[in-house]
Amino acid sequence: MSLIENLKSYSEGIKISSNKNQLLNSFFEKGFPTIQDEEWKYTSLKKLISEDYSIEKNGSPLSHLDISNHSLGFKNKIVFSDGKLISTPKIEGITFSDFSDFECSTSDPFLQLNSALANNGFTIKVDSNTIVDGVIEILFFTTTENSFNQYRNQIIIKDNAEVKFVEKIQNLGSSTSFVNHFTQIDCGKNTNVEYNKIQNNTEKSKLIDTMNIFQKEDSTCNINTLIFGGSFTRNNLNFEQNGSNCESNMNGVSILDKNQLADNHTFVDHKQPHCTSNEMYKGVYLGNSKGVFNGKIMVRQDAQKIDAFQSNNNLLLSENSTIDSKPQLEIYADDVKCSHGCTIGQLDEDALFYMRSRGIGITEAKAVLTYAFASEAIENISILEVKLLAQKLLAKKLNVDLDFSV
Amino acid sequence: MLKIKDLKAGIEDNQILNGINLEVNTGEVHAIMGPNGSGKSTLAAVIAGKDEYEVVGGSIDFEGEDLLELAPEERAHKGVFLSFQYPVEIPGISVSNFIKTSITEQRKAKGMKPMPTKDLLKMMREKMELLNIKNGYLSRNMNEGFSGGEKKRNEIFQMAMLEPRLSILDETDSGLDIDALRIVANGVNKLKCKDNATVVITHYQRLLDYIVPDFVHVLYNGRIIKSGGKELAHELDQKGYDWITKEADNQ
Structure with a gap:
């Protein structure tokens, strides 16, 4: 089943208000956006929504x-x-x-x-x-x-x-x-x-x-x-x-x-x-x-x-x-x-x-330059723990063992 | 320490170095002088390992190793240091972070643990004092918004921190006022010892009043056309390059 079918069968099993029902019907009518939609022009949902999902499962x-x-x-x-x-x-x-x-x-x-x-x-x-x-x-x-x-x-x-x-x-x-x-x-x-x-x-x-x-x-x-x-x-x-x-x-x-x-x-x-x-x-x-x-x-x-x-x-x-x-x-x-x-x-x-x-x-040089590139945005974060995590994740992603926090 | 034999190199189809021979031993200071376009900066870049230059002939031996086989970072690990003519601005990386990374990576290459932050900061403070560098400098972004003098001083600061065996100073003096020149030269002199060597590439004799060379070489059309003692620099200052280059052209 695709996501939309999953959602249809899920919604049949629950009770929602008439307002919500209206919204839901409007959603089902239009379906998920496609790349024809200006807001989704560069991002295709096609593969994502074709998969089978369990909706709100415990x-x-x-x-x-x-x-x-x-x-x-x-x-x-x-x-x-x-x-x-x-x-x-x-x-x-x-x-x-x-x-x-x-x-x-x-x-x-x-x-x-x-x-x-x-x-x-x-x-x-x-x-x-x-x-x-x-x-x-x-x-x-x-x-x-x-x-x-x-x-x-x-x-x-x-x-x-x-x-x-x-x-x-x-x-x-x-x-x-x-x-x-x-x-x-x-x-x-x-x-x-x-x-x-x-x-x-x-x-x-x-x-x-x-x-x-x-x-x-x-x-x-x-x-x-x-x-x-x-x-x-x-x-x-x-x-x-x-x-x-x-x-x-x-x-x-x-x-x-x-x-x-x-x-x-x-x-x-x-x-x-x-x-x-x-x-x-x-x-x-x-x-x-x-x-x-x-x-x-x-x-x-x-x-x-x-x-x-x-x-x-x-x-x-x-x-x-x-x-x-x-x-x-x-x-x-x-x-x-x-x-x-x-x-x-x-x-x-x-x-x-x-x-x-x-x-x-x-x-390492590439990683340092990449960090330097991103740092302007990272530096604006006021929470030290978040900043350090960002530095750590960046180093991990670029496969280097470097500490940018000096 | 450094033996350059018949080095030929260029960029794309343009050969710039046409057979350089140069030998530098520990404890020595060499000055390479020459008119614009003679290949001085190319020589520096080839020794440091800049990829855009292609070596088409000759060899560079550094302490028994073929330098041309090594990546730029490996050359640095062996103790080769280039003070850039145009140091690169790196926004987003502080001077202290840059130097820390550089020292850590050099130590890593030698199988050593990172230097404890306390020791590193102490060393930085000592070297800053040596070069008359003010506080607040370490947290500035690498060369970003630095004046010409500050950039050159930053190069010598890195040299002081990295303690290389062979330092090549590529036009470290050009664009400096006399005070900045004195500070830079004083720094270089204090870092000089019997185990390291310095190659000073310059246009002007003025720097050589402060960093006194043991040997002076004149580079022209990608060849060393004359070598001599420090008095050669004075002669060049008085007479210009023409008298030597004409001689070379005639040959």
């Missing part, structure tokens, strides 16, 4: 070791296992709860599917003026074979609060797993949020991750996306600035090899004046890997004095790797600063020789 219990092996070691953890929330931390000023439904209007087929059928996820409410000490780690584990899971999460951050997250989706089996993940973040006035996604899943794992962020005035939101693992990753990162003086920052690092594919779609909707957005995506491609970047920036008529910056830099380190990069700027205000840049290149031969002449072997 798995085996997690051990402490499973968790500690994949955790970055933060004390405060939210842990999911095959959809089920199994642990939440206790932090003053924050309420953690299980899935609670919330609406979002959408024409995106994966979000429609998520809205209609997802019944797992978390809700986090951060009270106003709460400054969270440390980092909240969110771990999603899959233990079942050929699984398809959906999560629907909501984070509500009340005014003046400050909080940091690290998220990891981890398949513990060797077979395929497919996660359709959706998170909405509501940033209150004058809030400060950092959310780090470590996408280093196993070789056969697939992920569609959509994050919608709604910002009120004076809020700052930083999203860092680090892609090392997984066979297929599509990130949709959407910001909506609904107040003045908002700051939206995105950093992305993708380091791919073999037949990996990673597609980062970002969208910043500047609706109010005096806001900034800052986007830096770095991609390194080895083997037969493929990268896609699509960065859309919309500056609406009222959004004067906007400063929007976007860059997408790519290193193609093999003959067969590819990158499709597309900046998309729509500007309707007249007093704005918008800049974007996209580069595709190889490692600098002069720099390689320079390093080799200092005794650094060619593999």
Whole structure:
């Protein structure tokens, strides 16, 4: 069976509201997007959706070791296992709860599917003026074979609060797993949020991750996306600035090899004046890997004095790797600063020789230069543990025993 | 230490070195001078192992080993160091990280463990003092935004850290003001000992007032057309190159 047939038979066995049914029918009518669809032009889902999946199946219990092996070691953890929330931390000023439904209007087929059928996820409410000490780690584990899971999460951050997250989706089996993940973040006035996604899943794992962020005035939101693992990753990162003086920052690092594919779609909707957005995506491609970047920036008529910056830099380190990069700027205000840049290149031969002449072997020299290339984005991460992990994973991916942390 | 015999090399179809013979022993300082385009930098690059140059004849023996058979990093492990005429900017890598990686890799090649960070930092501080380098320098990105003088000083700093057996300074003096030149020359002199050797490639005699050579060679059209003591450099400074090159052209 294919995924759509799996989903049909799954949905026949459960009861959902008429609203959801409508969404589901609309999804089934259109089906999954194809490369004819502008938003999916460079990323084919064909193979992915032709496989057979078990939808939201219960798995085996997690051990402490499973968790500690994949955790970055933060004390405060939210842990999911095959959809089920199994642990939440206790932090003053924050309420953690299980899935609670919330609406979002959408024409995106994966979000429609998520809205209609997802019944797992978390809700986090951060009270106003709460400054969270440390980092909240969110771990999603899959233990079942050929699984398809959906999560629907909501984070509500009340005014003046400050909080940091690290998220990891981890398949513990060797077979395929497919996660359709959706998170909405509501940033209150004058809030400060950092959310780090470590996408280093196993070789056969697939992920569609959509994050919608709604910002009120004076809020700052930083999203860092680090892609090392997984066979297929599509990130949709959407910001909506609904107040003045908002700051939206995105950093992305993708380091791919073999037949990996990673597609980062970002969208910043500047609706109010005096806001900034800052986007830096770095991609390194080895083997037969493929990268896609699509960065859309919309500056609406009222959004004067906007400063929007976007860059997408790519290193193609093999003959067969590819990158499709597309900046998309729509500007309707007249007093704005918008800049974007996209580069595709190889490692600098002069720099390689320079390093080799200092005794650094060619593999290591390439790794150092690759790290140097990606470091600008990695350096923007405020959490030391995440930064160190990124450095470690980069060294591992490039097959060198080097420590970049000096 | 270094024996270059009848070395012929070039880039693509263009032969630049037309039979170089040069012998450098430990404890010696050699100066290679010559007009623009004579092949000075090519010689330096060929010794260091830059792949775009093709060696078509001759040999380079370094302490009994065929240098031309070795990769650039292996040459560095043997103790060959090139101070670049145009040091490369590497954004994203700090000076300290670069040097640490370089020292770690060189030690690894010799089967040694990485130097403890404390010792490494101590050594860096000592060498910085030697070269009048200010604090804050180590965390700057490698050569990025450095002035010409800072770049050259950074080359000598790396040389001081790596303690090579044979240092080739390719136009380390060009573009330096007199103060920077003195600092660089002073650093080179302090690093000199009976076990290492230095080859100074330069255009100007001025540097040789500060780094006094034992031998001076004039390179022209890819050949060493004259060798002598330090007085040859003075003669070149006064008379220019014409009197020697004409002689060579006539032959």
